[in-house]
Amino acid sequence: MANHLSKKLKKTEWKITIVDQHEKHYYQPGFLFLPFDIYKEEQCFKTQKSYLPKSVKYIQTEIELIKAKEKKVTLADGNVLNYDLLIIATGARIAPEEVDGMMGAEWHKSVFDFYTFEGARNLRNKLRDWPGGKLVIHLTEMPIKCPVAPLEFAFLADAYFQKKGIRDKVEITYVTPLDGAFTKPKAASKLGHFLTDKKIDLVPDFAIASVDNENKKIVSWDDKEVDFDLLVTVPTNMGDDLIQKSGLGDDLNFVPTHKHTLQSKAHDDIFVIGDATNVPASKAGSVAHFQAEVLTENILLYMDDKPLKEAFDGHANCFVETGFNKAMLIDFNYDTEPLPGVFPFKGIGPMKLLEENKVNHWGKLAFRWIYWNMLMKGKKIPFITPQMQTAGKELEDKELVNA
Amino acid sequence: METIIANKQVELNEQGYMLDMTQWDEGIARAIAIEEGIELTDRHFDVLNFLRKEQEKGTALSIRKIGKSGVVGIKEFYALFPEGPLKKASRIAGISKPASCI
Numbered sequence: 001m002a003n004h005l006s007k008k009l010k011k012t013e014w015k016i017t018i019v020d021q022h023e024k025h026y027y028q029p030g031f032l033f034l035p036f037d038i039y040k041e042e043q044c045f046k047t048q049k050s051y052l053p054k055s056v057k058y059i060q061t062e063i064e065l066i067k068a069k070e071k072k073v074t075l076a077d078g079n080v081l082n083y084d085l086l087i088i089a090t091g092a093r094i095a096p097e098e099v100d101g102m103m104g105a106e107w108h109k110s111v112f113d114f115y116t117f118e119g120a121r122n123l124r125n126k127l128r129d130w131p132g133g134k135l136v137i138h139l140t141e142m143p144i145k146c147p148v149a150p151l152e153f154a155f156l157a158d159a160y161f162q163k164k165g166i167r168d169k170v171e172i173t174y175v176t177p178l179d180g181a182f183t184k185p186k187a188a189s190k191l192g193h194f195l196t197d198k199k200i201d202l203v204p205d206f207a208i209a210s211v212d213n214e215n216k217k218i219v220s221w222d223d224k225e226v227d228f229d230l231l232v233t234v235p236t237n238m239g240d241d242l243i244q245k246s247g248l249g250d251d252l253n254f255v256p257t258h259k260h261t262l263q264s265k266a267h268d269d270i271f272v273i274g275d276a277t278n279v280p281a282s283k284a285g286s287v288a289h290f291q292a293e294v295l296t297e298n299i300l301l302y303m304d305d306k307p308l309k310e311a312f313d314g315h316a317n318c319f320v321e322t323g324f325n326k327a328m329l330i331d332f333n334y335d336t337e338p339l340p341g342v343f344p345f346k347g348i349g350p351m352k353l354l355e356e357n358k359v360n361h362w363g364k365l366a367f368r369w370i371y372w373n374m375l376m377k378g379k380k381i382p383f384i385t386p387q388m389q390t391a392g393k394e395l396e397d398k399e400l401v402n403a
Numbered sequence: 404m405e406t407i408i409a410n411k412q413v414e415l416n417e418q419g420y421m422l423d424m425t426q427w428d429e430g431i432a433r434a435i436a437i438e439e440g441i442e443l444t445d446r447h448f449d450v451l452n453f454l455r456k457e458q459e460k461g462t463a464l465s466i467r468k469i470g471k472s473g474v475v476g477i478k479e480f481y482a483l484f485p486e487g488p489l490k491k492a493s494r495i496a497g498i499s500k501p502a503s504c505i
Binding site: 098141142143147148151177178179182183184185187191204205207209221222236250251252256259278279280282284316318320330332338 | 416417418460461462463465466467468470471477478481485486487489490500501502503504505
């Protein structure tokens with residue numbers, strides 16, 4: 001946003017300040033690859049400051065409080081910033097403390113997350129000399145960042161253990177509170193075979209109540225149990241504690257946000273982007289990128305006292321690694337579920353939607369370069385628009401479009 | 404697809420979930436509940452109305468959240484809508500299925 005807005009705003013009228021609570025900017029998609037030694041640690045982060053325009057004031061410190069009524073932000077060092085317009089981009093974090101026993105004696109010993117740098121790195125160290133056993137990949141509750149990541153983890157684990165020659169010693173089980181690994185009608189019918197093909201067992205409708213550290217099992221509210229030797233869990237995801245402290249969040253500390261304009265529902269002078277919002281879009285990096293383009297335009301309209309555009313459609317575009325150097329691509333929005341077809345050019349592709357191929361995989365790896373060199377710098381990705389396009393998608397069954 | 408439930412025309416997706424929550428009424432709820440093997444009581448409707456209100460607000464629903472709502476405890480939620488209470492209650496409440504993006 002700083003890169004977008006610094007190009008559009010008159011420096012005599014507006015001053016942009018960024019307060020960043022973290023010194024390092026993590027490339028979170030890399031956390032999927034780190035456990036399997038596909039990425040090295042240093043491929044997962046850079047310093048944030050190097051990506052900001054010179055005209056922007058950068059402050060690296062924790063934030064104490066947002067006082068929305070007073071239009072002030074209090075910093076941990078006691079300084080107070082006044083604002084005319086505030087953009088909240090505080091993201092989402094894992095909250096393993098929300099499930100009884102999850103952060104017990106086995107945390108980061110045989111119970112791991114891979115949504116933090118530390119979790120992914122510790123899991124990599126564990127996997128390097130893990131002899132095999134019951135690997136349980138578990139999803140606590142929705143919404144989560146990158147909802148396809150647990151599935152990708154399962155597929156990559158299957159490939160990883162095959163390459164190591166110990167696949168026959170590893171039982172992989174995928175445990176989800178939803179009714180399947182694929183929950184949207186088209187994806188469920190087209191991709192349902194993936195788990196069986198890869199010999200991954202499925203436990204659906206499992207709402208976790210607790211982790212039993214002593215007996216190494218997870219227990220559901222209706223007393224179902226799943227044993228594990230190694231549990232890779234995606235804990236509850238919540239917004240930053242700052243949002244809760246400032247009285248700006250819902251039950252999960254996400255900021256209630258207008259889903260088409262990205263303006264806060266409670267305060268006209270606050271806009272929200274990325275995982276910090278409660279909008280029913282996927283919590284994915286591509287979503288924040290598409291939101292940024294809409295939000296830039298809306299902020300300029302707001303500054304000119306003009307009506308905002310209801311232009312954000314929930315567009316997300318995500319690669320799904322399926323193992324063995326293949327991936328799928330999905331492209332969807334609030335109203336349209338992921339559909340089969342080709343992307344981005346009708347009749348050409350070269351990427352395939354809802355189908356695995358190698359081009360998609362190279363696309364996923366190339367995305368790291370695109371992220372640092374285009375997304376972070378506020379550049380448009382060629383041929384990919386903020387709003388979802390129907391060209392190239394198989395829409396002949398009209399029912400599916402609205403499903 | 405368009406179909407008739409409890410003498411009312413409603414639009415369902417291929418998994419049997421209503422596409423337009425405003426088409427819902429108690430008669431439809433009772434008819435869908437019978438398909439799920441459940442006879443609805445006032446207690447069920449307390450939960451269904453809560454789910455509909457949360458859906459209108461755009462809140463993501465989870466079993467843990469429902470347990471914290473003060474409307475129904477998790478054990479009772481399972482007793483009212485056995486085996487997969489959230490997906491069953493959502494279908495009966497005429498709202499979308501709890502889902503991922505794929």
